[in-house]
Amino acid sequence: MPLERGRRIMCMNIRINNKIYEAREEETVLDVCRREGIRIPTLCAFSGLPKETVCRLCLVEINLTDKLVPSCAFQVCEKLEVTTESERINKARRINLELLWADHAGKCAGCRKNRMCELQNLAEEYKIENFHFVPRKEEITDVEERDLLKDNKSRVVIDNKNPAIFRTTEYCIECRRCINICPDKAFGFNHRAGDVVVGTPYEKTLDCSFCGKCVEVCPTAALTDQNDFGKIIKDLDNLKKMAVAVVDWEMEKGVLRQLKNMKSQKNFDDLLTELGFEKIINLSKEETKNEAIKNIKADYARKEKINPESIVIFFISNKIEKKANKDEYLDYILSEREIARLARDRKII
Ligand code: FES
Structure with missing residues (x-):
């Protein structure tokens, strides 16, 4: 109050x-x-x-x-x-963590948020290995229990349709941060009584301004940035193409804080170079504002005397709403979380 x-x-x-x-x-x-x-x-x-x-x-x-x-x-x-x-506190935290972790174990290796997940970090810290409450899938022999598990699975909602945010309720721990942070009130509660889950109205695809705040605060992989990572890597590694990173002036460059067990502090530009970007253009506030960015591909092609079609522009920005309304002169929009994901996949940090 x-x-x-x-x-x-x-x-x-x-x-x-x-x-x-x-x-x-x-x-x-x-x-x-x-x-x-x-x-x-x-x-x-x-x-x-x-x-x-x-x-x-x-x-x-x-x-x-x-x-x-x-x-x-x-x-x-x-x-x-x-x-x-204290030992008592530790025991209680472990029990609560184990309940949350029961649904997540074994999924980390293929998860978008691997090594960037708050739940995973805590499960590691508290050494959660045993499952006292929920048996692992392969341990279930009872047919009824198996059906129950199938039923739980069938309720997983995957929203892959909107251009900026990927949502899967499989990883949701019902923390409600997304409900509280969303300025568009895009999230709320679905179902009733003990069945309540966090979701969108009628579990329809997210319809919001795509500010990305929910992705920023989601502790797990329930809400992540939408992108075709396979295509990004292909373009980044394509020797016939020049990968140009155009960095938004508002980027805090906090990517390194997102990964656990980071080996060393790296300069953001050095990191981008290591990731495979051949040219890095750090925009000033004015350059972003005066829309110089619109001509960035043509200007750069003219300067370097290369075909603009062989240039791939990666706009590094946390304004992921741009993904929903992408300008044709930007080939990809990557948030700092996605830069962290690339760095993790390439084992750079
Ligand atoms: S109950 Fe206090 S942080 Fe979640």
Whole structure:
């Protein structure tokens, strides 16, 4: 609830892992921990979005109850003492993680988000290997159980029709981040009671402005960038073609943060070169604005005295709405997530 206008925000001291921290009354335990650099695993909470409290990975111990409480929802109060790591907490987090992971295990190798998936990273960190709740497919001998599994599979929705975002509910962990971040309200709940799933109205293909925010916050591969990766790689490796990367001035170049176990920090331009781009053009704000980009292929062809048809322009930009409304002078639009995916596939980082 927003604070009344003009009311003074109360500050207090709370104890976390035996150290005193200052906290504001409207903050949750997770807010304070994040601000102070105390790591708590989360899969549903995302900075700036409403807390949904569904993943239950952020559980912590407090002095006011014997029960574990979700730190993302528990508001600070006077005399609060919090413990963020213990054997009991670890066990509870592992159980919750195992439940989420049960549906995902064994799929990582072929997954678009392999090594870029928050769930996979946590499953590795917590060493989730055994399955106590859901048997693996090959372990199911009961016919009824098999039918149930088939039924679950038949409810998977794959939306491959829109030009910018690929959606598959197979990887959805119902974290609701997409619902909360979408400015077009393209996502909501489908079905009822214990059957509720996150989806689009009547599970129709996404109809939105394709801002890409949902892809950015999705912790798994339920929402990813739409692209024909096979074609991209073919064009990138084609010796008869010149692959030109045109980098949007607004790119934060944060691609390297997306991959886990990255070997070294790389300069973004060096990375693009290693990926196979022969020419890199970093656009200035003005160049993007004044639409110089429209002539980029023709200008470059004239300058290099080559046939424009042998040039492939890859526009590196997080404005994936351009995929939905692609200008003919841009052959591909690649987001930083896709650059990370290319780097991963080529084992560069
Ligand atoms: S982060 Fe608290 S329940 Fe998911």
